[in-house]
Amino acid sequence: MIFGLFDFQVILDNAPELLKGLKTTLILCILGNIISIALGTIIGAARVSNSKLLSNLASAYIEVFRNTPLLVQVYFFFYGMRFEPFLAGLSGLCTYTSAYMAEVIRAGIQSVPEAELKAADALGVSPLNKITKIILPQAFRIILPPMSNQLMNLTKNTSIAYFITIYDITYVFETLSAETFKFFELFVVAALLYMIICWIIAIASFWAERYLYVPGLGSIEVELEH
Amino acid sequence: MTMVIAAGTLIISFPLGIVLGIMRSSNIKFLRWPATFYIELIRSLPLVLYMVFVFLTLPIRAEGRGIFTLSTFTAAYIAEIVRGGLNSLDKNQLKAAYSLGMNRFQVYYHIAIPQALARMIPALINQYNVVIKDTSLVSMGLLELTKAGKLLSERKALFSMEIILITAAIYFIICYGLSIIGHFLERRFSERFKRSI
Numbered sequence: 001m002i003f004g005l006f007d008f009q010v011i012l013d014n015a016p017e018l019l020k021g022l023k024t025t026l027i028l029c030i031l032g033n034i035i036s037i038a039l040g041t042i043i044g045a046a047r048v049s050n051s052k053l054l055s056n057l058a059s060a061y062i063e064v065f066r067n068t069p070l071l072v073q074v075y076f077f078f079y080g081m082r083f084e085p086f087l088a089g090l091s092g093l094c095t096y097t098s099a100y101m102a103e104v105i106r107a108g109i110q111s112v113p114e115a116e117l118k119a120a121d122a123l124g125v126s127p128l129n130k131i132t133k134i135i136l137p138q139a140f141r142i143i144l145p146p147m148s149n150q151l152m153n154l155t156k157n158t159s160i161a162y163f164i165t166i167y168d169i170t171y172v173f174e175t176l177s178a179e180t181f182k183f184f185e186l187f188v189v190a191a192l193l194y195m196i197i198c199w200i201i202a203i204a205s206f207w208a209e210r211y212l213y214v215p216g217l218g219s220i221e222v223e224l225e226h
Numbered sequence: 227m228t229m230v231i232a233a234g235t236l237i238i239s240f241p242l243g244i245v246l247g248i249m250r251s252s253n254i255k256f257l258r259w260p261a262t263f264y265i266e267l268i269r270s271l272p273l274v275l276y277m278v279f280v281f282l283t284l285p286i287r288a289e290g291r292g293i294f295t296l297s298t299f300t301a302a303y304i305a306e307i308v309r310g311g312l313n314s315l316d317k318n319q320l321k322a323a324y325s326l327g328m329n330r331f332q333v334y335y336h337i338a339i340p341q342a343l344a345r346m347i348p349a350l351i352n353q354y355n356v357v358i359k360d361t362s363l364v365s366m367g368l369l370e371l372t373k374a375g376k377l378l379s380e381r382k383a384l385f386s387m388e389i390i391l392i393t394a395a396i397y398f399i400i401c402y403g404l405s406i407i408g409h410f411l412e413r414r415f416s417e418r419f420k421r422s423i
Binding site: 063064066067068069070071072073075076079080155156157158159160162163169170173174177178183187190191194195198 | 270271272273274275278279282283355359360361362363387390391393394397398401402405
């Protein structure tokens, strides 16, 4: 009965368009994730640094971009700075997500106990080794679950590109359903495409977590509960 | 405009979210499964896609569509917060209440919900912070775009730099204020929680 109502033909007919939208969304998603992790790491590190100036600048950045809507940021780059649509969307996504990412990374770095750093100093570990051998391996394992959360948020947020005429999945959905009036079928397909991307991220993060698992080192949620 | 939509969303999504959250954590399968399905479905959708779908299909006024989208969307997130709050309760208290002869409704109304609410407040404030930011999608995105006759390939100044900066400042003041209140409440609740243990 429900399969009778569900028109697969319209999906097959428009598959090239949908794939084109998927390609744009994927590029936005991958570039956005890489850039916002890099930016977030720098800002998160600046946030916990000893320098008053750096830490204040970083927290100003975090507060400003976390407390303004993503759409306003994207419009700022699109209408305000007159960027190309794709670049504007990417910049908006990166500034917004990197602010959240910075908070996640700050929490990860701060979760390494102070005493361990003092012990490292006492043992004469060099500053570089302290970061690469002590802080990062521990922080990374703790950061992983909330970070994959942010990556999935970014994936869903790429749909904002619709507002600035980027040809992504949402835009394809809107134009195609205006042409064919098959709202429901196209909506299901578009939603499934987003879900698949999110599932891939979730599974990857699950595997990474398992692979990096060290007994006795809990995830950040466990830390917060205690 | 933003405030109308945010207020409407708040009023509708809160009870809806509580009902869904209780259904989600209930023992009855007929209640739990639909709620779980709804919550998982909504949480895995991008808001913009859902919003465009609703705007294309629902034949009511634009403000109503905005409120409908945001409140059904937010309710799923609130339901998860409610479930978290209910899960954090001391199970023995509920058992004690049942053994005192209270019925299911009384247990929820007098014992479970007041305690869970107190613990949920920081998370709820956080969620409404997100809602206020998301109203921009309705008020600045869809409404403006539909008014402006849709999609501007040559981007005439639909929004100028000044308008964007002022809007950003207004949103910043509201959201930053809310997040400060949230932090304050979180600290107060965690202190009280520690003292009571």
